[in-house]
Amino acid sequence: YLRGEKIFDAGDFPGMRALRFAHGETRAFVLRHLDDEVKKKRHATIAHWITATLDTDAAGVAVLAAPHFEKAGMADRAGRAYLEAARHEMGQARTESALHYAQRALELLVPEELARRLDAMFIEGSSLHTLGRYDEALAVFTRVLAASFRLGARGKGGAALNRIARVHRARGEDERAHAVLIRALDLFRGAGDLRGVAATLDDLAQIVRLRGDLDGAMGAASEALQIRQGHGDARGEAVSLMTIAGIEHSRGNLEAAMRAA
Numbered sequence: 001y002l003r004g005e006k007i008f009d010a011g012d013f014p015g016m017r018a019l020r021f022a023h024g025e026t027r028a029f030v031l032r033h034l035d036d037e038v039k040k041k042r043h044a045t046i047a048h049w050i051t052a053t054l055d056t057d058a059a060g061v062a063v064l065a066a067p068h069f070e071k072a073g074m075a076d077r078a079g080r081a082y083l084e085a086a087r088h089e090m091g092q093a094r095t096e097s098a099l100h101y102a103q104r105a106l107e108l109l110v111p112e113e114l115a116r117r118l119d120a121m122f123i124e125g126s127s128l129h130t131l132g133r134y135d136e137a138l139a140v141f142t143r144v145l146a147a148s149f150r151l152g153a154r155g156k157g158g159a160a161l162n163r164i165a166r167v168h169r170a171r172g173e174d175e176r177a178h179a180v181l182i183r184a185l186d187l188f189r190g191a192g193d194l195r196g197v198a199a200t201l202d203d204l205a206q207i208v209r210l211r212g213d214l215d216g217a218m219g220a221a222s223e224a225l226q227i228r229q230g231h232g233d234a235r236g237e238a239v240s241l242m243t244i245a246g247i248e249h250s251r252g253n254l255e256a257a258m259r260a261a
Helices: 024-032 036-053 058-071 075-091 095-108 114-130 134-151 154-170 174-191 194-211 214-230 234-251 254-260
Strands: none
Touching (some): 036 058, 058 075, 058 095, 075 095, 095 114, 114 134, 134 154, 154 174, 174 194, 194 214, 194 234
16 A cells, blocks of 8 residues: 555554565556556455454554555545545644645535635645745635635634735734734624634734833733633633733733743
């Protein structure tokens, strides 16, 4: 079996033995003489065997199974598997492969799979941002924003605006980022998405602090902290506390900064 151009190692199949042709060209010879429909059926068998048999995490299974679903002609099923693979690679901070799998998912998912397509686009845009490909990232998130408006999905639209703002900040365009975050905040409040509200408030606090408006920054960060504490969001709470620590440091209140941090 192939994953890209690499033959699977035995370690990819826990509890299984790996068998290979004695001569590498034998495999290529056999494949050349197999009917296309036979190949598709066998790739489908492999894909189903992987997803039903392997004792590994679901995301890792998707990485192995997706190419076989694609070669079996099961495009939409392959698209869903590539999306799971993209999520897995993003979680492992493997940006290049996350981008590749997200783009493969978008090529294969049918237009009716709107929610999954939006998820894939978020991964694609975030990966492009991480790689410093800002123009491409902006283009992707602009498409996500347009799709969110068509669906009436305010939360998704707010998330897209947040990502756009981060691209502007990465470029040093803080004023543009600030304007975009205000729009995002309105969408999140309208959707009742308090986690989105908190994340946006923290981002706004960072920009306002750099402007020198420390009271405004503290107000935004404190509201974000209150929301996160109310929802038991420990990781988000840590982000808000670090934002508050930075504000207190800017005020010269070093002890307060240390307590917050």
